[in-house]
Amino acid sequence: MSKVRVLVGTRKGAFILSSDGKRQNWEVSGPHFAGWEIYHMKGSPADPNRIYVSQTSGWFGQLIQRSDDGGKTWSTPGGAIETGPDGMPKGQSNKFAYDTSNKGKPLTTHQWYDGTQHPWEFKRVWHLEPSLKDPDTVYAGVEDAALFQSKDGAHSWQELPGLRGHGTGPKWQPGAGGMCLHTILLDPKNPGRIYIAISAAGAFRTDDGGETWKPINRGLHSQYIPDPRAEIGHCVHHIAMHPSRPNTLFMQKHWDVMRSDDGGDNWTEVSGNLPTDFGFVVDVHAHEPETIYVVPIKSDGEHYVHEGKLRVYRSRKGGNEWEALTKGLPQKDCYVNVLRDAMAVDSLDKCGVYFGTTGGQVYASADAGDSWMPIVRDLPAVLSVEVQTLS
Amino acid sequence: MIRVELPSHLRTLAKVNGEVRLEVPAPVTQRAVLDALEAQYPALRGTIRDHDTLKRRAFLRFFACEEDLSHESPDAPLPEAVASGKEPFLIIGAVAGGKS
Numbered sequence: 001m002s003k004v005r006v007l008v009g010t011r012k013g014a015f016i017l018s019s020d021g022k023r024q025n026w027e028v029s030g031p032h033f034a035g036w037e038i039y040h041m042k043g044s045p046a047d048p049n050r051i052y053v054s055q056t057s058g059w060f061g062q063l064i065q066r067s068d069d070g071g072k073t074w075s076t077p078g079g080a081i082e083t084g085p086d087g088m089p090k091g092q093s094n095k096f097a098y099d100t101s102n103k104g105k106p107l108t109t110h111q112w113y114d115g116t117q118h119p120w121e122f123k124r125v126w127h128l129e130p131s132l133k134d135p136d137t138v139y140a141g142v143e144d145a146a147l148f149q150s151k152d153g154a155h156s157w158q159e160l161p162g163l164r165g166h167g168t169g170p171k172w173q174p175g176a177g178g179m180c181l182h183t184i185l186l187d188p189k190n191p192g193r194i195y196i197a198i199s200a201a202g203a204f205r206t207d208d209g210g211e212t213w214k215p216i217n218r219g220l221h222s223q224y225i226p227d228p229r230a231e232i233g234h235c236v237h238h239i240a241m242h243p244s245r246p247n248t249l250f251m252q253k254h255w256d257v258m259r260s261d262d263g264g265d266n267w268t269e270v271s272g273n274l275p276t277d278f279g280f281v282v283d284v285h286a287h288e289p290e291t292i293y294v295v296p297i298k299s300d301g302e303h304y305v306h307e308g309k310l311r312v313y314r315s316r317k318g319g320n321e322w323e324a325l326t327k328g329l330p331q332k333d334c335y336v337n338v339l340r341d342a343m344a345v346d347s348l349d350k351c352g353v354y355f356g357t358t359g360g361q362v363y364a365s366a367d368a369g370d371s372w373m374p375i376v377r378d379l380p381a382v383l384s385v386e387v388q389t390l391s
Numbered sequence: 392m393i394r395v396e397l398p399s400h401l402r403t404l405a406k407v408n409g410e411v412r413l414e415v416p417a418p419v420t421q422r423a424v425l426d427a428l429e430a431q432y433p434a435l436r437g438t439i440r441d442h443d444t445l446k447r448r449a450f451l452r453f454f455a456c457e458e459d460l461s462h463e464s465p466d467a468p469l470p471e472a473v474a475s476g477k478e479p480f481l482i483i484g485a486v487a488g489g490k491s
Binding site: 035036057058059060061062063076078094095097 | 398400401404433434436437438439442443448450451484485
């Protein structure tokens with residue numbers, strides 16, 4: 001019988017929520033890495049027992065943890081005593097060193113809040129995206145924004161410097177949450193194509209496995225930047241894609257819900273009848289590529305749900321026409337946020353949808369959003385939610 | 392034998408209970424102690440000082456013999472009481488270090 005495993009990263013540790021295919025009764029495991037911020041955890045599609053975790057702390061910096069048994073045990077991949085050529089232990093799983101060679105074209109600064117140029121400084125890993133085919137290959141989106149890759153199961157990391165080096169880097173600037181690369185989408189039909197998104201620079205695409213990149217922001221309109229239609233500078237919050245239609249992308253921007261049907265070359269707004277089109281999450285139904293979900297947030301100044309009601313909005317037409325999903329969700333006095341990586345879907349016959357809140361609740365729907373129940377109510381603030389569907 | 396006290400999160404990471412004891416060749420300095428610590432517990436590399444610059448992370452402090460040694464040169468000799476193992480070298484998370 002199928003099972004689902006929900007991987008939850010919070011401000012104070014990681015939790016693993018497990019259930020059978022009915023998704024009614026849940027076992028809660030955790031906290032793992034108690035007291036640490038877990039920005040993201042994700043399982044390998046090629047080996048579901050392989051799970052990667054981004055573990056961070058204001059005191060101790062970045063760590064990468066890995067499990068090879070579905071979350072029962074963990075290790076820091078570079079943590080074994082392995083002496084390098086300099087006589088020091090390698091210990092590189094948490095070493096994210098920006099590439100400074102950049103083919104003779106070093107890029108070392110980006111735009112700071114005051115408009116001056118500022119050097120790149122590594123802060124944390126926001127998102128880990130395991131390869132679709134190889135359990136040992138995994139991508140990391142980091143702050144300050146850059147894309148790293150490991151081909152040895154997170155023992156060591158190398159930057160894919162073409163992203164920062166393509167020319168617009170000096171115009172990138174941090175959003176309120178920092179200058180983070182938070183979205184990584186791997187095209188299942190084209191191994192060379194990767195989409196990424198950065199706050200606040202925008203969306204980018206490579207078609208050659210990360211060597212060269214192009215900004216894909218045409219059609220985005222952001223009133224808070226000097227040129228609202230600029231090629232660079234948009235605060236993209238999240239992008240989602242259905243694996244059967246990788247040219248169609250759905251974006252929750254700072255304000256505006258957008259879609260593209262040409263691999264990001266052009267975007268059109270599909271906010272339609274949403275009560276507010278500010279938000280962070282966006283996701284796609286596992287079996288219906290035109291059914292999408294967002295959670296509208298009141299505004300950029302008030303990061304909580306609109307009117308004190310926790311409502312997921314679903315469009316069955318790829319946007320513009322939205323319905324509020326409220327059954328089982330609090331409809332008064334609710335002031336939580338749902339952060340950009342905190343929604344996911346399973347791939348069971350009846351698609352399950354999951355999201356976590358800054359109030360520590362993780363909600364699940366076993367009927368594509370028609371009704372919801374809390375799996376847990378009192379976790380630390382949820383930073384990320386991922387789901388593994390296990391056979 | 393040098394004695395080192397780690398904050399609880401780093402004890403968990405290093406999988407140790409209580410004090411860590413290290414063989415450190417003379418002269419016993421901050422750098423020598425941290426080199427020995429990271430050699431014995433590689434998972435700690437990058438958590439106390441930056442991988443590349445080897446600078447102390449901003450929200451950690453080094454104490455010994457009731458003195459704050461955080462701003463001392465990493466190559467300055469540590470107090471004799473630390474070098475002899477009479478007193479521990481303390482690595483402490485700053486009270487105001489985290490945002491949550």
